[in-house]
Amino acid sequence: MATIYEVSKLASVSLATVSRVINKNSRVSDKTRQKVLDAMAELGYRPNSIAQSLASNRSNSVGILVSELHGAFFGQMMAGIEAELRAAGKHVIITTGHSEEDKEKDGIEFLISRNCDAIILHVEAVSDAYLIDLCKGKTPVYFMSRLVEGLNGNCISLDNELGGYLATQSVLEQGHSAIAYLAGPQFKADSKDRLTGHKRALADHNLAFNDTLYFEGDFKETGGSDGLKYFLESKQNFSALICANDEMASGAITYAREQGLSLPKDLSIIGFDNIIFARHTYPKLTTIDNPVNLMGHMAAKLVLKNIYKQKNMSITHSFEPTLITRDSVICKT
Amino acid sequence: MATIYEVSKLASVSLATVSRVINKNSRVSDKTRQKVLDAMAELGYRPNSIAQSLASNRSNSVGILVSELHGAFFGQMMAGIEAELRAAGKHVIITTGHSEEDKEKDGIEFLISRNCDAIILHVEAVSDAYLIDLCKGKTPVYFMSRLVEGLNGNCISLDNELGGYLATQSVLEQGHSAIAYLAGPQFKADSKDRLTGHKRALADHNLAFNDTLYFEGDFKETGGSDGLKYFLESKQNFSALICANDEMASGAITYAREQGLSLPKDLSIIGFDNIIFARHTYPKLTTIDNPVNLMGHMAAKLVLKNIYKQKNMSITHSFEPTLITRDSVICKT
DNA sequence: ACTTTAAATTTTAACGGTTGAATTCTAACA
C-alpha cells in the first residue's frame, strides 16, 4: 500500500503538505492540492488510519461494548448508534462483554487501547466504582441503559422502573389480581428496576407482592418456558403473567400453548421491549415499548456533540417507555 | 496513560526488554521479567495497541463487515465469529455495508486501514471483480455466504440452492401443487440461489414455475405481508407459500391471520433460516435450517488456521441446509 | 586464567503519519 512518502515524492511536495491535503483543513494552494490529489489517485493511496491515530491521538472511531452481538435488543441499539455515527463520517468498533465482569473489563481495555475517541458502553457486570474510575481516564465514556452516580450527563437511559410500573398497571386495570412475575437476571440494573416498578404498581393497588409467583429468568426464550413451567407446576392460581422482556414472553407463549392453554383467554401475558418480533407472536404481544434504537441514536448524538463538537444536537438523556396494547392481555372476566 | 518508556525507566531496563516481556516470547531472565512486571503493575501500564499495530504490522484483530447490525441472521453470524475469535484472544472490529456498494467499499477500506490481520466479509452489493482485486491486497479476505470464483478456499458458504430445493420439495411432498413463492431481493446471491433451487424442485416434479405466483420481497417482515397481500389480491389459488426467509414468513403468518385465514389449514407456510423466533410463531414455523452461527465459527476457525497458524483446525467450507419440520406446513387434504 | 559460545540486554532505526515552528514565496504597498 502506498504511503504518504511516495505520494509526496510523486507530487514533489513535502510530507507535511500531503498530510495537509489529507486533512483538508489548513491552507494549501489549489495548484498543489490538485497535484497531490492526482498523485494520490495515481498510487491508489489510502491513509493508514492506525498511523493517523497514533500520530494525532484521535481515531474518528468510537468504541461500543454490548453484552451480546445477537438478540433483537442489542441489534437495535448497535444499529441506532452506528447509523447516526456513520452519517457523520465516523466509524464504530464493536466488542462484547457477555455480562461477565472480566470480559467487560477486557473489552473496555481493548477499546481504549485502540484509541477510540469515545466509548459507549452497555455494561452489566462491572461495578459503579469501576466505571467512575474509568471516567477519570482520558477516553470519554458514555453509558447506555445505566445510570451511574454523578455521571448523569454521560448516560442515556430508559426509565425502567416506570416501564415495570406501566406493565403491571395495565394488567391490573384489566382486572387481573393474581399475577405472576417473570423477572430478568437481578444482577442487571434494568431487570431490577422493572421489578421495582412492578412492586410499586402492586402497592398502589393495595396488592401484596407474592414471592411464590416470582421467578428469575434469563431474559431468553428458555427463561420464558422455564418460568411458566415453574408457575404452572406450583399449582397456584394466576390469570396474568408479566415478563421482564419479550424474548421470555415469547417463550412463555409457546410453552403455554404446548400445555394446552388457550391464549389470551386462559392467561394474559405482557412483555417488555417491543422487539420487532413482538407483533408476530400469537396472540400479538402487548408490551412496553423500549425505544432502544432511538436511544442508540441519542448516545451517538451525545458523542457527536461533546467529542466531535457538532452543533445543533439536542440531547435527551432520559427516555420513557410506553405501553403498546396488542392482543395478549385481555380483561379478566 | 503510562508508556513503555516510563516502565523501562522505572524498571531500569531498556525499551526492548519491556517490549519482550509484553510479548512474552523471547528470552528474558526471570529476575528482569519480574522487575518489569512490577513496574508495569505499579504504573498501571497497558500497551497501546495502536502503536503495537503500527510497529508490528499486525493487530490481533479481525475485521467483520455485515450488511446490518440488527436482524437475527447477522446477529447469529457475528456472535459465532466473535465467540471463536475471542476464545483465541483475538478481537473483532465490526462495521456495516447496508447492502450498498459504496458503503460496502467504504467499510472494507476502513477495516483495511485499521490494520486488521484479516477481514471476513458478508457483502452483497459489490462485484466479484472487485473482490478478486481486493484479494490481491496484503490484507487476507474471507467470505461468508458468498462464493467468489477462484477463491473457494476463502469462502464459507451455505448451499442455498439446495435449501431452496428442500423447502419446495417438502411442500410438494405434502401434496401441494399451487405454490406461491415469496423471494428475497434478487441482487443478493442467497436469494437468487434459493429461487433457483425452488425452480429445480418444481421441475423435478413436472410443475411449471408460475410467474404470477412470484413476488420479490425485501427479506423483512413487511415483505411478508406485502407479498401475501399481493398474492391474495391476485385472486389466484394457492395452498402453500414458500418464503425465502423467516422474517418474511413471520410477516406473512401475521398478515394471513389478520385476513381471517386459519393456519395452517387454509395456507401452509414455510420459511428459511430457522432464526430463533421461528419456533415462536403460531403455528410453529416449518423452515430450512441455516447454520449461520456455526458458519461464523467456521469462518473464524479459518482465519485462526490460516492467519494465526493455529493447529488442529478442521475446516468445512460448505454447509448444508436441512429441513426443520414444525407445524406450519400440513398435508393438503 | 583465557577462549569460546550462548544468553540477556541495549541500541537504533523503523512503522506511517501529524503538527508547531521555521522558512521560503508571493504579491501588495510605499
Added chain:
DNA sequence: TGTTAGAATTCAACCGTTAAAATTTAAAGT
C-alpha cells in the same frame, strides 16, 4: 525597487511500540 505582511511550504520532532543488529554478560570448556 526595496520592504514586508501573509500565505504556502518545509523541517523536524514526535506518537508508542517492535525488531534486527550490536553489545554486554554469564556460563562452560580446556
